[in-house]
Amino acid sequence: MQTSALLGTTAGIAGCLGEGDDTLTVGYVLPFTGVYSLLGDSIVNGFEMYVDEQGGEIDGQEVEFVSRDTEADTDTGVSVARELLVEAGADVLVGPVSSAVAIAMMQTVENESSAIWLNANAGDYRVVQDGCLPYHFRTSFNDWQTSAPLAPWVYENVADNIVLTYADYAFGQNSRDFFAEAFEEAGGEVVDEVTVPLGTDDFSPYMGDIEGSGADAVYSFFAGSDAVNYITQFHEFGLDEEMVQTGSGFLLDEDSLPAQGNAAVGKYSLLHYASNHERTQEFVESYREEHDETPNVYACQGYDSAQAFELAVTEGGTDPDAMVEALRGAEIDSPRGDFSFHPETNDPVQDMYVREVVEGEDGPENEIVETLETVEPPTWGCSLD
Amino acid sequence: MLESLLRATLLGLQLGVTLALIAAGLTLIFGMMDVINFAHGALYMLGAYIGLVIADLLGSFWLALLLAPLVVGVIGAGIEIFSLRPLYGRNPLYHILLTFGLAIMAQGIIVEIWGARSRRIPAPELLSGSVSVGPVTYPVYWLFVLAFSTILIGTIWIAIERSDLGILMRASAHDTEMVDALGVDVKKVFTAVFVFGAALAAIAGVLLGASRSVHPGMGFGVIIEAFVIVVIGGLGSFKGAIYAALLIGLVIAYGALIAPALTDLFIFTLMAAVLIIKPSGLFGATEAA
Numbered sequence: 001m002q003t004s005a006l007l008g009t010t011a012g013i014a015g016c017l018g019e020g021d022d023t024l025t026v027g028y029v030l031p032f033t034g035v036y037s038l039l040g041d042s043i044v045n046g047f048e049m050y051v052d053e054q055g056g057e058i059d060g061q062e063v064e065f066v067s068r069d070t071e072a073d074t075d076t077g078v079s080v081a082r083e084l085l086v087e088a089g090a091d092v093l094v095g096p097v098s099s100a101v102a103i104a105m106m107q108t109v110e111n112e113s114s115a116i117w118l119n120a121n122a123g124d125y126r127v128v129q130d131g132c133l134p135y136h137f138r139t140s141f142n143d144w145q146t147s148a149p150l151a152p153w154v155y156e157n158v159a160d161n162i163v164l165t166y167a168d169y170a171f172g173q174n175s176r177d178f179f180a181e182a183f184e185e186a187g188g189e190v191v192d193e194v195t196v197p198l199g200t201d202d203f204s205p206y207m208g209d210i211e212g213s214g215a216d217a218v219y220s221f222f223a224g225s226d227a228v229n230y231i232t233q234f235h236e237f238g239l240d241e242e243m244v245q246t247g248s249g250f251l252l253d254e255d256s257l258p259a260q261g262n263a264a265v266g267k268y269s270l271l272h273y274a275s276n277h278e279r280t281q282e283f284v285e286s287y288r289e290e291h292d293e294t295p296n297v298y299a300c301q302g303y304d305s306a307q308a309f310e311l312a313v314t315e316g317g318t319d320p321d322a323m324v325e326a327l328r329g330a331e332i333d334s335p336r337g338d339f340s341f342h343p344e345t346n347d348p349v350q351d352m353y354v355r356e357v358v359e360g361e362d363g364p365e366n367e368i369v370e371t372l373e374t375v376e377p378p379t380w381g382c383s384l385d
Numbered sequence: 386m387l388e389s390l391l392r393a394t395l396l397g398l399q400l401g402v403t404l405a406l407i408a409a410g411l412t413l414i415f416g417m418m419d420v421i422n423f424a425h426g427a428l429y430m431l432g433a434y435i436g437l438v439i440a441d442l443l444g445s446f447w448l449a450l451l452l453a454p455l456v457v458g459v460i461g462a463g464i465e466i467f468s469l470r471p472l473y474g475r476n477p478l479y480h481i482l483l484t485f486g487l488a489i490m491a492q493g494i495i496v497e498i499w500g501a502r503s504r505r506i507p508a509p510e511l512l513s514g515s516v517s518v519g520p521v522t523y524p525v526y527w528l529f530v531l532a533f534s535t536i537l538i539g540t541i542w543i544a545i546e547r548s549d550l551g552i553l554m555r556a557s558a559h560d561t562e563m564v565d566a567l568g569v570d571v572k573k574v575f576t577a578v579f580v581f582g583a584a585l586a587a588i589a590g591v592l593l594g595a596s597r598s599v600h601p602g603m604g605f606g607v608i609i610e611a612f613v614i615v616v617i618g619g620l621g622s623f624k625g626a627i628y629a630a631l632l633i634g635l636v637i638a639y640g641a642l643i644a645p646a647l648t649d650l651f652i653f654t655l656m657a658a659v660l661i662i663k664p665s666g667l668f669g670a671t672e673a674a
Contacts, residue, residue, distance in 0.1 A: 035602050038501035168646060197645055201597045201606060204396050204527070205641030208389045211522075225503040228598035232505065236524035236596065238515040259505040259598055 023062040024313060027090030027115070029081050029105065031072040031097050035224065038255065039097045039298045040069075043120045045291060046302025047094060050310075053286070058306075059313045070096050077101035078108055085112040091318050092309050093117045094302070099124030099170060106131040116312055116323045118305040121298060124170055125380055128345045132382035134324050137346045139305040139332075141272050142377055146248040147175040147221070149352050149375045150270035151182035158244050158268070159216035164193040165206070165230070166221040172198070175221035175248055183219070191215045196222075196230075203230050207237040220247035227251045228259045235263030249273070252357055254296040257364050264357040264364045273297040273336045274353045274368050283335035297336075304334045328384070338374050343385045349374050388520045393638040395518065399527055401634025402534035406589040407607060408614040408626040409541065410582025416558040416621025417578050420469060421477060423484040425586055426608030427491035432457045432587025433594035433603065434495055437506050446509040450591045454584035461583025465576050473575075488604060496601050503598035506591060530592050537588070538627060545623055554578060558621055613652055617659045619669025628667060 026047070030040035044067070051063050066088045068080040077096055084090040085108070092115055096102050102122035109117050110133055119127065119138045128142065154162065162183060166172035180190050192213035194206050210218060218239075222230045227250065234245060240263075249271020252264050275284050275294050283303065287295035311330055316322030329343040337351035352375050355366035411425045436453035440446055464487065472479045512526040545551035557564045557574050565571045590599075597603075614633050618625025636655055640648035659667060 035501070035600075037496065041501075195645060197648070199602075199606070201593075201603070202396075202400065202637070205393060205638050206645070208392050208642075212389070225598040225600040225602070228503040228505060228600075232596065232598070233524075236515065236526065238522050238524075255502045259503050261505065261507065 023064050024058055024092075024309075024318070025088055025090045026063060026065050026309070027081075027084030027088055027093050028065065028067045029070055029077060029084065029093050029095035029101070030067070030120075032067065032069040033071055036072045036097045038224075039121060040095070042296050042298035043094065043097075043302035043305070045287070046295065046299035046304075047120075047306045048302075049287060049290060049299075050303045050306035054310070058310045061313070066090065070098070070101055072096075072098045072101065074098075074100050074104040078104050081105045081108045082112070085109070085114050090115050092312070092323075094120050094305050094309075095122075097121045097298075099127055102127045103130060106133055106136070109133065109135055113320060115320055116309075116327070118308055120301045120305045124174060125378075128347055128382050129380035132345070132384065134346070134384055135320060137308060137327050137341055138348055139308050140301045140348070141350070142347050143171055143174040144178045144377050145272060145348075145350070145352060145375060146250070146270055147219075148178040148182040149372050150219070150246060150248075150268075150354065151179050151188070152186040153270075153354055153370065153372070154217060154219065154246050154268075155183060155186040155188040158246060160187065161189045161191050161215050162217045162219050162246075163191055163210055163213035163215035163243075164219050165196065165210060166193070167198045167200075167223070167226055168195045169198045171223075172221045179219050196226075198226065200226060201229055203233040204237065207233060207239060210234075211237070211239055211242060215243060217244040217246055220245065220251055222247070223250035223253075224256070227253075227256045231256070231260045231267070232263045240266065244268070246270075249297070249353075249355065252355070252366065254294045257357065257366070261364065262359075265359055267357050268369065269355055269357075269366070270352055270372075271297060271355065272348070272350050272352055273300050274355050274366055276365060277335075277337065277353070277368060279337060280335045300334070300336050304332055304336070304339065307332045307334070337371070340374075342377065342379070344379045345377075345382045346384060347377055347379075349376060351375075389642055391519055392521045392523070393642050394635070395521065395523060395531070396527075397635035397638030398631065399531040399534075399634070400637055401631035402531060402538055403589050403593060404607075404610060404614060404634055405538050405627050405630035406534055406585050406592075408611045408618070408630050409538065409623060410585040411611050412615045412618065412621055412623060412626040413554070413558070413578050414582045415615065416623075417554065417561070418469070418473070418575050419477060420480045421484070422582075423481060423608065424464065424487040424491065425484075425582070425611060426604030426606075427488040428457055428461060428583045428604075429586040429590045429607055430495065430599075430601070430604035431460065431491060432590025433506065433599040434499060434590075435587070436591035436594055437499075437504055437599055440506050446506065446591075446595065449506060450588065453591050454587040457587035457590075458580045458584040461580045462576055464583075465579035469579070470572070470575075488608075492601050492604065499601075501601055503600040505598055506594040508595040524596070526596055530596070534589075534592065541585075542623070542627065610652070613656050617656055617666055619666030622666065622668040625666055625668030 032040045070077040099122040117136045121140045123143045125142050166176045194209045245267040247269045249269045252269045312323035312326045315326035331340040339350045342349050352372040353368045354370040356369045357364050358367045436449040440449040508526045515522050515524045614629040618629035640651045
């Protein structure tokens with residue numbers, strides 16, 4: 001990663017020097033070190049795979065990449081965003097991963113008004129609620145989408161009572177709120193909730209509370225190593241025999257499944273991506289060829305960011321306001337399924353997949369149980385149209 | 386209620402003995418060599434990753450548990466001989482900076498080789514499933530970790546208290562110059578202690594790598610707990626590390642029962658309380674200095 005960051009820097013300086021050039025500058029505002037580096041790397045892989053497929057050019061112009069490490073830190077994120085906009089003359093910002101960074105960056109992007117911003121991950125609904133910024137387009141998801149639409153499905157197909165377990169930080173809390181509200185609206189009962197500190201290795205102290213809730217099903221938000229630990233230990237403690245595990249798709253994603261192994265089988269989750277979707281196959285195969293692993297949802301988000309960028313440039317050139325016009329309400333031919341930007345919020349309106357983990361040939365994999373088509377997310381008072 | 390309490394107790398003890406494996410090495414290394422080894426968490430993490438590779442290649446958890454500590458021991462010898470040894474006798478700050486740097490390097494190397502995805506060492510079939518311990522359902526594997534670590538720690542304890550080697554180690558920790566003057570090659574003893582500490586950390590890495598995820602941040606989380614244990618137990622005291630590890634294990638387990646978000650607060654409050662009442666830790670030997 002160090003080398004590519006270095007190459008990015010030189011390319012960025014070169015881009016600055018060539019005034020009035022006909023190259024496009026992509027600024028990555030992503031974490032390349034620490035626990036979130038996996039997400040940053042995946043987004044870059046996806047983005048550059050799409051550009052490579054276009055012969056390295058977008059709308060006949062060469063593309064340069066400038067990478068800056070946000071270290072998933074808000075202050076660093078803001079200074080990185082400013083540097084990319086002002087010094088590197090970025091035409092587009094891609095990133096960040098953390099919603100806290102996204103919320104912190106917002107003012108800077110608005111003040112400069114010199115580029116569009118493709119939010120390739122940060123999913124907190126407040127990025128839209130508090131920001132409601134025309135330059136901001138979310139090529140990823142929002143946290144309502146990965147939780148609320150699952151609730152009526154769980155109520156109808158799994159159980160009418162549930163215990164909620166989640167990592168105690170903004171994303172986990174939002175997921176809990178959105179799910180609980182939708183589940184109760186559907187007629188279900190939330191019997192208890194178990195809060196676990198973010199970054200917990202040992203979930204066993206919480207297993208007793210989960211079991212003790214007496215619920216027939218669990219809805220969870222955990223991601224990364226938390227998801228691996230939680231799912232593994234849930235299985236080890238024999239809770240599989242007593243309740244059905246459901247959750248956001250990050251609980252059981254391509255990155256975690258190999259480590260979760262058999263413990264993941266039979267569990268349900270909701271995500272805007274499923275690597276065994278028919279429509280996704282081409283994307284999965286070319287990604288595998290290049291990187292020797294199944295692309296995760298973040299790679300897909302990066303890939304779609306590149307598609308959005310192409311669309312913006314083709315129709316709007318490099319004038320940020322024209323690019324915004326081009327993207328408003330636009331549809332993208334995403335490998336993940338139907339995708340368009342909501343005209344009021346620039347949030348994605350997309351297909352969501354209820355997936356069940358089944359035993360595949362090469363270990364556990366997600367099988368689509370039901371497709372919730374183009375689920376319309378709330379607008380949280382944001383009205384850009 | 387009784388059930389939760391019993392479960393938390395089992396869990397606290399299990400956590401305690403595995404933490405003891407990590408803290409034991411840390412405290413011995415400090416006691417004898419005056420080295421505050423920030424790379425100890427990295428050795429624990431290396432143990433897990435190397436265990437992962439061995440389990441993958443040879444298809445056996447048991448071989449991973451046997452071989453990973455040996456490999457990490459060799460790496461430990463390299464670290465001690467080539468990086469720590471030239472700095473003995475200097476301000477301890479040099480060792481802190483050096484070992485902290487080593488820990489960051491190890492993390493970088495691990496991400497470079499294995500990537501940032503979480504992984505897990507497959508636990509042996511034999512130990513899968515769960516059993517009833519009184520009213521509590523408890524995973525067989527975790528009972529194994531509890532038993533294995535207890536036996537290992539117990540054996541080491543007896544060895545340190547009773548064997549000639551243990552006496553030599555304790556003597557070296559107590560008065561390095563005297564032992565040196567008696568004709569013992571203290572350099573070799575230092576290397577041996579460091580290797581031993583590294584191997585113990587690696588054993589903990591393999592044991593926990595089969596029930597918790599193996600990921601590049603795992604070393605930093607555990608090192609804080611391990612240092613707290615060493616401080617509570619009394620710097621350099623093996624016995625203190627064991628007691629303190631069990632205490633911290635129980636505090637974490639009961640803490641999660643009462644108020645999960647406050648577990649860290651409980652741990653550091655306990656540390657502060659011990660240090661106020663007994664500044665040298667539970668079994669610290671200030672008078673020996």
